[in-house]
Amino acid sequence: MREKIAIGLAIAAAGLLAYDLYQIFLVLPDEAMQGAIYRIIFFHVPAAITGMIGYFVALTLSVLYLSSGKLRWDSLAASVVEVSVIFSVVNIVTGSIWARVIWGIWWTWDYRLTSALVCVLIFSGYLMMRRAIDEPTQRARLSSALCIFGCVDVVIVWKSIEWFRNNHPGPVLSIRTGGGTIDPAMERMIYFNLIALLLMAAALVLVRTRQEATAREIDSLRRLANAA
Amino acid sequence: MPGVQTPGSSHVRPLPAMIGSVRQALSVARKDLAIELRTKESLNAAGAFAIAILLLLSFVFDVTSEETRNIAGGLLWLVFAFAGALVFNRGFARELPNECLDALLASPLSRASLLIGKAIANLAMLLVVEFVSLIVFGIFYDIRWWLHPGELAAAFVLATWGISVVGAVFGALTVNLRLRELMLPVIIYPLLIPLLIAAIEITNLLFSAQPSQADQLLWGRLLIVFDVVFTALALLLADTILIT
Amino acid sequence: MPDAIALEHAWKFYGDYAALRDLTLRVDAGSCCALLGRNGAGKTTLLRILAGLSPFQRGRVTVFGQSPNSEKAREQVGFLGHGIGVYEDLSARENLHFFARVAGIRNSNTIANDWLDRVGLARVAAMPVRQFSRGMRQRLALARTFLHTPGVLLLDEPFTSLDDRAITMLSDLLTEARQRGATIVFSTHQLREAFAIASHVALIENGRLCYTGERTPEMLDDPALLYRRYMDAGAA
Helix, strand or coil: CHHHHHHHHHHHHHHHHHHHHHHHHHHCCCECCCEHHHHHHHHHHHHHHHHHHHHHHHHHHHHHHHHHCCHHHHHHHHHHHHHHHHHHHHHHHHHHHHHHHHCCCCCCCCHHHHHHHHHHHHHHHHHHHHHHCCCHHHHHHHHHHHHHHHHHHHHHHHHHHHHHCCCCCCCCCHHHHCCCCCCHHHHHHHHHHHHHHHHHHHHHHHHHHHHHHHHHHHHHHHHHHHHC | CCCCCCHHHHCECCCCHHHHHHHHHHHHHHHHHHHHHHHCHHHHHHHHHHHHHHHHHCCCCCCCCCHHHHHHHHHHHHHHHHHHHHHHHHHHHCCCHHHHHHHHHHCCCCHHHHHHHHHHHHHHHHHHHHHHHHHHHHHHHCCCCCCCHHHHHHHHHHHHHHHHHHHHHHHHHCCCCCCHHHHHHHHHHHHHHHHHHHHHHHHHHHHCCCCCHHHHHHHHHHHHHHHHHHHHHHHHHHHHHCCC | CCEEEEEEEEEEEECCEEEEEEEEEEEECCCEEEEECCCCCCHHHHHHHHCCCCCCCEEEEEECCECCCCHHHHHCEEEECCCCCCCCCCEHHHHHHHHHHHCCECCHHHHHHHHHHHCCCHHHCCCEHHHCCHHHHHHHHHHHHHCCCCCEEEEECCCCCCCHHHHHHHHHHHHHHHHCCCEEEEECCCHHHHHHHCCEEEEEECCEEEEEEECCHHHHHCCCHHHHHHCCHHHC
16 A cells, blocks of 8 residues: 555656756746746755755654654654655755856855754764664664654754855745846745655655564564574 | 552652752752762863864954954864763663663653753753853953853853753763764754854853844843743653653 | 552563563562563563663553653662662662762662661772672662662562672562552562562563462462463464
């Protein structure tokens, strides 16, 4: 059943992505100031949002695990974090490529770039710590605690680095700006692509969660064999 | 039967809960500092490390330039953060021989008191390292760091408490892990970034002759927010973290 | 008789592997229960759960009606595991003083000194534990376990690796504890010694309770009886 859902999500993501790519590359015109490279925003922004949504979903799942003790919440949290880190990396890499073309540099220590990087580092720490603990129940408890600390920290990181420095392009989506800074057709594509990426993320999470469950089963069988 | 004997009750008197917890935390801290004064494991390592790094830094930039003053806060807090990891790694590792951690966790000591006690011990040790580094730094690099002693002390205590709480929490979290010494820095440095930014900024301000009040307030507030949030989280999650 | 310790359908999991399965066991206040079973059967796991050191996933576990992880329950518990649980770099007196304070004892100095006398370490009270012999360490560990006069004693293989003097001391302490109404749960491999002091026995096999009941006179005559009769031979 879960496999069918994953396949369904993957097909939906692929279909929507194909439509989005057609629109982005063949229908929408080049942007007036930046030319062709602006199209990277259709992946850059949705990847950032997908990653961020993922971290806060993982926070919820970690709290759920600590309150219920059900290991499937922890497996789900681990899978969500892993997929979110990948999307955050996509976000940073696409941003870097864009910056190279428009600003002439790969990186700048702007607050959003820096915060995004800190997020990746914090949650990479989470994934590394998981690998260092063998016993699934202990791993679930400790990594849930780390996830809670990490998510709370992300909020503080964001705020503090914003005070510290700021030269990233301002927000473009009309929910942040009140409208007028972006062509509605382009903005629509950002949302379309966000849906596509979220579907893809969900499919990946389902596949990854299955692996977690299998890993737990192997661990329990190994313990059974050692006990006998 | 009334005789569910609690034979200990003759001298186990529950003190008012808050005072009791603080007192227990102080007992833990005092015990750790007593051991540290005897062995000097953490202090020697962290102090020597800090001074070695301060020495190495003299090869990185021109020590006579005005620039030194502008980056002094950054240099110092990086040194403190790295020296801190050495201190924090020992914090709970000290409880491992003879399974002392089990004895402590099975005792009536609350997990929150244990964690806060460890943080207090971390704070005391790190402040010693910081004070020594500050003196050495002042001599090596001709920095007048005593211009605003009250504010500087307050900022150092606030910032060091934040580092110490995070160090205690993650020292506890990683104590039973493979690669404990490697995992701790990987996890804590990204988490400490907001705190370190504020500490660096405020230290730089206080090394200058006429620090901006508004900026001091801004970064001081960030330090306080970080301390409050992470201390609260540590108390909230102490029972989750400290169980084996 | 009220239960000092009660487990109701308790399960302990390591991931998906059940280390304790549906364990229901009551230990009356004032009794002395020997936990028997092979290595890896779950005896240590059970003791660690009762001491609040290890979480369990399903069922109910209480110590004097409280969750074992609560401070109320832990005030009543004296736990002695495989390690001696004292600091090498502190002196004997500092160790006892510290554990007395942590237990919330007010006159911790007096209590620490009384116990140093009691276990025969008064003369070396100021010496760091690092310089102690094995026997001296074991006696200090006994003092650490008993100094807050716990109502429940949880001892993991207490007689293994003790020297003669410490064994005598432990036996005296246990007798005295039972006289004041304390409850004792201990794990062991040495059947004959176990039956000599236990009022009850519980046999654990693969995380399941196979037998629990009073220690009968016939067990004293034939210690292996219990294993033969109740342990599932096929499981080995």
